[in-house]
Amino acid sequence: MNRIQLLDQATANKIAAGEVVTRPSSVIKELVENAIDAGATSIYVEIKNGGMKEIYVSDNGGGIHPDDMALAFRRHATGKTRPGDEMFGLSSLGFRGEALSSIAAVSRVKMVSRMRGAETGQGIELEGGEVVRQYPIGCPEGTGIYVNDLFYNTPARLKYIKSIGAESASCADGVGRLILAYPEISIRYSNNGSPLYHSPGTCLADAILAVYGKEIYDNLIPVQYDGKGLRVTGYIGNGTISRRNRSFQTTIVNGRVVRSAKISNAVSTAFSERMMIGKFPFYVLSLTVKQERMDANVHPQKTEIKLLDEDAILAELVSAVESALSPKSDLRRLTLPQKTPKEQDSLASVSEKTEIPEEYKRMADDFAGEIAMPAFPKKGGFRVKDAPDASLDFSPIQMPSQPLKERMEKEPVEQPKESQAKPAFSQGVPMVADQLSLPVDHPRAAGSLPVDLRIIGQAFATYLLVQSGESLMIIDQHAAHERLNYDRYLAQMERQQVISQPLLAPCVVTMAVEEVQLVLDHKDIFLSMGFDLDTFGLGAIAIRAVPSVFSGLDLHAAFLDMVEQFRSLGKASPLAVVRDRIVRACCRMSIKAGQPLGHEEIAQILQMLKTTPKLTCPHGRPIVMIIAKGDLEKNFKRIQ
The missing domain is CATH 3.30.230.10 (Ribosomal Protein S5; domain 2)
Structure with a gap:
């Protein structure tokens, strides 16, 4: 039987190092945090070979007293915690006094330090945690420490070290996060002599710019x-x-x-x-x-x-x-890529070498003779000679102050004759006004979309094209309608006025007795969601009505999924339980991609989007993309 004995200091330090020092990035973290605790305003970090060959950290902090240099490498020796201090309420980053002793136990360390106001500094060198020599030295105020040959005396630890590239990436990630945590401190970081980060020590936004x-x-x-x-x-x-x-x-x-x-x-x-x-x-x-x-x-x-x-x-x-x-944060700005000068030169050279065939020139002359187009059109826009369809009006559209459905009920709309041409983007396509009759029946955040909207039309029967000031807005019609349907159901849930649809015959869902009790315990929540249900014997629930958005879904499977959601989420809001099913239902009942829309349908979608709190669909896809006029002009070389 082995007797209990006290471990020697070197063995204890190596065990502690296994918890504190796991890879080069953990060494950097401990040393930079020590510098921060010392009051440094400028810190420099450099690594070589992923930090395995050398790690160097220097700072302009308060420095270490010459008499404390060796003591600093003793386990549980610290200047940040005093006997009797509570572990709750500690303000310093370090407090255990294990970092330096753990680092020194598995590497070769050299440290120099000079206190503020002192004439000279002090240096110390250690190998495997043992002091080799200590000496006075001239150095700047602050502390600099070299950590060389990490894990040289614990080869078993080396098999857990990843490649040089992976360790370098881990070091960079660790330093980057320290820069973000202390943006008021200037931190520089270099890898094998190549500077990677240099935070100015000003504010968090500048620190994010320096890192990302x-x-x-x-x-x-x-x-x-x-x-x-x-x-x-x-x-x-x-x-x-x-x-x-x-x-x-x-x-x-x-x-x-x-x-x-x-x-x-x-x-x-x-x-x-x-x-x-x-x-x-x-x-x-x-x-x-x-x-x-x-x-x-x-x-x-x-x-x-x-x-x-x-x-x-x-x-x-x-x-x-x-x-x-906010809704404005949901807007996605598209930046059109510009061709490089090399690509432009290539295009120019091709254009210079390519001769336009004579037949194409004659076709161009004939085409020019057919169309009367002034070089500088008047305010009304270009006029096409003998245009077959004069019904297309692209003047700015006055957005209605009330939903289209209400205006149509109050104001009779003159129906066009069959001989009249329809707008190009709705020719031969059945109108979908019934799908769009979604009343804006809930108070939501205003200002989702700009006010000055001018409808241009529809592209690929999927995207709505709208001009707003100096920007072109591209709107995904399916995502937009899906968001509107989803918002309508949320508004009904908030007012507990969900539209229910009675079933021709009750849907009986068989489940375990404890699941039936779970449903009964939360019956008021199911009622608020639009369900009408009750027990049907000992181990079943009879559903007599469902939310209208659930029509067409596999009700049996959907209800069991909701019960499982209640079980897993515990105290959950009705929306958290039913959300996935509602999203699917709203997706199914919304306008599809490839479905042409008329001018009035587009106007109604835009009117309702102005009141939605989010400009993303319930799945998280963006609804609106924006292309700035300036980006177009740059790509057409109208401006540089």
């Missing part, structure tokens, strides 16, 4: 929220810069970069219906809670935290993000 570049910077939405127990600042991205993973999400709580699936899910909840399934929003959010309501001492690397009143904080976070989002 202009594409992300141009699509940011600011967040500013002050609640009862939570303060939120930072930026979220619009749907243009969403990703298929959470790599573009940075969560900062009281200055600590943390991983939190619950916080990420809360932000995704706020983006509900604005983000496609499988996509995750970009965000850099800094959450501030009272220090005593957060415990950072739950993970060796301090990348996880525990919050008191977590549910209340997450609910406030959802409100904070939702308040920052």
Whole structure:
């Protein structure tokens, strides 16, 4: 039987290093956090060979006292925590005193430091956690530390290290998140002598520009929220810069970069219906809670935290993000790619070499003779000689102040004679006014679309073309109508006036006894959603009426899915339970792509879109794309 014995310091440090120092990026994190705790305003980080050969971190912080240089590498030696301090309420990033000892235990370390106001600095070198030498040295104020040959004395750890490229990427990601967490500190980062990041130390927007570049910077939405127990600042991205993973999400709580699936899910909840399934929003959010309501001492690397009143904080976070989002943030701007000078030269050379055939020239002359087109048309626009159809009027359209259906009931509309030509975009196509008769029956956010809209027409029987000021708006007619149908049902649910459709015969759904009881316990919610149901024997439910949007669906399967949703979600809102089914139903009953629309149908869609709170379909697809006039002029070389 083995007797219990106390481990020696070197063995204990190596064990601690296995928790704190897992790869080069974790070393950088600990050293940069030490620099931040030391009051640094400028930090420089450099790595070589993915950080395995060398990591160098220097700062202009307060420095270390010469007498404390060796002590700093002892386990549980720290200047940030004092005996008797509570773990709740800690404000410093470090507090255990394990980082330097763990790093030194598995590498060769050299550190120089000079306190502010001191004449000289002090240097120290260690191998495997043992001090090799200590000496006075001339150096700038602050601290610089070299970490060489990481895991040189623990070869078993090397098999868990990934490629040089993967480790370099991990280091860059870690430094980038520290830049975002402390935008007021100037941080520079280099890899093998090549500068990658240089944050100016000014504000968060500039830090995001330094880390992610202009594409992300141009699509940011600011967040500013002050609640009862939570303060939120930072930026979220619009749907243009969403990703298929959470790599573009940075969560900062009281200055600590943390991983939190619950916080990420809360932000995704706020983006509900604005983000496609499988996509995750970009965000850099800094959450501030009272220090005593957060415990950072739950993970060796301090990348996880525990919050008191977590549910209340997450609910406030959802409100904070939702308040920052608006219909204008749903608009997607299309930037037309411009040809490079090389491509332009290539086109020009082809044009110069290509001779136009004589027959094409004669055809062009004949065509010019058929059409009378002034070089500078008057205000009324171009006039086509002997135009067969004079009914096309592209003058600006006055948008109706009330829904089209109400105006049609009050004002008789003169029906065109059969001999009259129909608009080009609705010729030979049955009108779909019945599909569009959706009353705007709920108060919603105003200003979703601009007021100055001029209908141009329809492209590919799928996209509505509308001019607004100096922009061309392209609207997906199916996505738009789907959003309008969905909003109508939500409004009915809010007022508990959902239109129900009685069934010719009750639909009996057999289920377990506990599931029947679950339905009965939430019967009021089912009633508010438009269901009429009751028990049918011991293990079945009889459904006598369903929401009108459910017509045509497999009712048996849909109801069982909803019961399962209740079971999994627990205390859930009616919408959370029925949402997926409603979305499918609204998609099925909406105008389809390839369905031509007339002028009045387009006008009615636009009128109703002006009141919708979101310009995305319930699946998260964008409804409106915008092309600026300036982008068109640049591509046509009208402007440079």
